[in-house]
Amino acid sequence: MPSQLSRSPLALLPLLLLAACAKAPAENLPLTSSAPTTQISSVPALLSFADWRQALRAEALSKGIDAAVFDHAFSGIIPDPAVMKADSSQPEFTRPVWEYLDGAVSASRIGRGRVLLAQHNLMLREIEQRYGVDAPVLVAVWGLESNFGNNIGSNSVIRSLATLAYEGRRQGFWRNQLLAALQILQHGDIPSERMIGSWAGAMGQTQFMPTTYNEHAVDFDGDGKRDLWTSSGDALASAAHYLQTSGWQRGQPWGFEVRLPKQFDYFHADPEQRRTLAEWQALGVVPVGGGKSVSPDSRATLVLPAGHRGPAFLLLDNFRSILRYNNSTSYALAIGLLADNFLKPSEIQASWPRDERQLGRSERIELQELLAKNGFDPGPADGIIGANTRKAIRLLQLQQGEPADGYPNLELLELLRTR
Template identity: 65%
Template sequence: MPYLLLRGVLHTASACIFLLLTACAEAPAQSLSTAPTPAPAPTATAIPSPVIAAISRPLLSFEEWRSLLRSDAIAAGIDAELFDRTFAGITLDPKIIAADNSQPEFTRPVWEYIDGAVSVSRVAQGRLLKAQHRPTLKAIRSTYAVDHEVLIAIWGMESNYGSNIGSHNVIRSLATLAYDGRRQVFWRSQLLAALQILQAGDGPAQGLIGSWAGAMGQTQFMPTTFSQHAVDFDGDGRRDLWSSAPDALASAAHYLQASGWDNGQPWGFEVNLPQGFDYALADPEVRRSLAQWRALGVNPVRAIDANEQNLATLFLPAGHRGPAFLLLNNFRSILKYNNSTSYALAIGLLSDALDGNPGVQAAWPRNDRQLGRSERIELQELLTRKGYELGPADGIIGANTRKAVRAFQQTLGQPADGYPTQELLVRLRASL
């Protein structure tokens, strides 16, 4: 699901007072991670905040907070009657705060995530829908220069082709998060954007329905993303991502176009690595042309039609014992939709399957047990104690953690693939 910051929302004096009173500090953006997202969940870029440290509970009552929000919404152009009608009967939802504060272990292996994402049934249904919507998809490609398959893949991953768009009242969810969530500035911007959607008449008659985090429609757009990238492609005068597949697909295409999608080029592809390969090159900071990778003996598993001068990075989602992929610019565009490499890999592989291409050829190390969140935090803490600089121990295996893991693997004489394992954690414990 894509997340963008709201631009152009007016910040009035009362907004500043509200921020200082609630003293809400914005959380940093999530690091690039291979952890699969278990459901539509926020991975948005954080809004810089000038305010000081967060407190555990708001100082304002919900009614006082809503009164300040009303003033700011009206100053931002929201009709007072619409605001009052929309917020009539809105109460806080404790289940939303519980979901926002949850800390899942994320122990599901990437191969299980891929298995579910690229299931036989999802591929079969996607191919059927691709044929059914071919005229619309051609028109979308002509307008936005985005390939059919990636749009169908996003549609399938985000809402199971429109069959699961969520059941939460988006206004209630966002109001709860903006009042008492961990990133109140971000959620408040989403709430104001949702009110703008209602004022424009784009939402369904029954109100805005979506995920617990406020993602909406068949392609699960956050309100600020909707404001910037949702389009009326079926020409009915409304940007309807809930019940209009043409609007939903075209809006996703518009988003990918703005994210730098290179039409006709692959997202990436599986490769074979030569004996004695330097696995330390599987680093997102190492970008080489396809021709340069070929010169190192890195070759596609199947024939690929791609510009040899395109830059690519090598990706080992399960370490040196699992499949290897070269990732191109379009993979980065998918990451802007959802900043999880597992998600982007699933979208790429599903789009390949929809185009009739075979799945992953190399075997996954399915007997490996994944590190739990507490173990990942311990790994990070131990690496920090050994002098590696990787930031706070948050349990997210991002670029800095992988860099530190590579460095430690090199001291052990192991393949420096940056992939944390149980065996590596044991060796790390013993080294201190």
């Protein structure tokens, strides 16, 4: 699920497309509460884990957690080295968007989703009526987050979050998640022994983080508990509630593939620029296959996930709602394409540049350093291709007479190495 660790909608382009998707099905960090958090131990190395746990216990009890609930949840809990390894690892290479989509929108996942849409038709229609979120999109989220409930993780959520809150990065964030997890136990929705999830504490069939759970999980099946682990109804309705809160518009598309005219000014393909469909049409942007029935006043962003050599998409407000769930363009594309394919076969018409190698993290950092050295101001050299880096790349591309799509590639890096 989405995360406040993420940047503004549509801000992460191809090289960070998989930042929140560790695998397919994805393990994602959900959007969390914006409430400030208390950080008793800002330098955990100064405290033993036992002392840190005692300080946390005092804080939890002051927030209404029963002593018995806390003590039972932390019985036998020690830091998990595997969680720390996962938190600190920064893979050198990420899969390109086309490889991610190949796996996420596979024939087997499409087929299974169609079966489940029919099997749970009545439940899904009731959820759709109550929350205004289209059933195929919910089943697509279900499929990507947990392989339709078959892969919800096996880590103790309390142990994972305690490890991260004690010695991980962003300790305030993780401490807030840990306290929220204790509130879930206090509420009685699930015992601590069954509170399992990903290494980062994402839980259940729709992979909610604890703060997201507390804000958006619902008891759809009416058994008195919000059970995202074993109740598909609760999990899907909770995802619908979240997307509803994120502004989902029922019956509206997420976006569609488009064809660009020759000599198109790729400066318009900027995630920060939004225009009406009528304005895009005036620029010669044409929907592939006739597009979908959408008001010409609807606003959309033009995105090229693999640069000007790959497919182009106009992305509408519902795409932005999916990004609230997981701020990864590849993930949101997968949700939209998977949902479309549940209803009828739908393939991307343009070809992906499968012959193009993605830049590794160290190469992205080098690219940013060289852009700065040449006066293009890409922002910090952190390997993240954000708005400032894209603008710097566009300026370099314009200077070279190349399509200014803001897309980093090996050719661009090699050019800068020779300057």
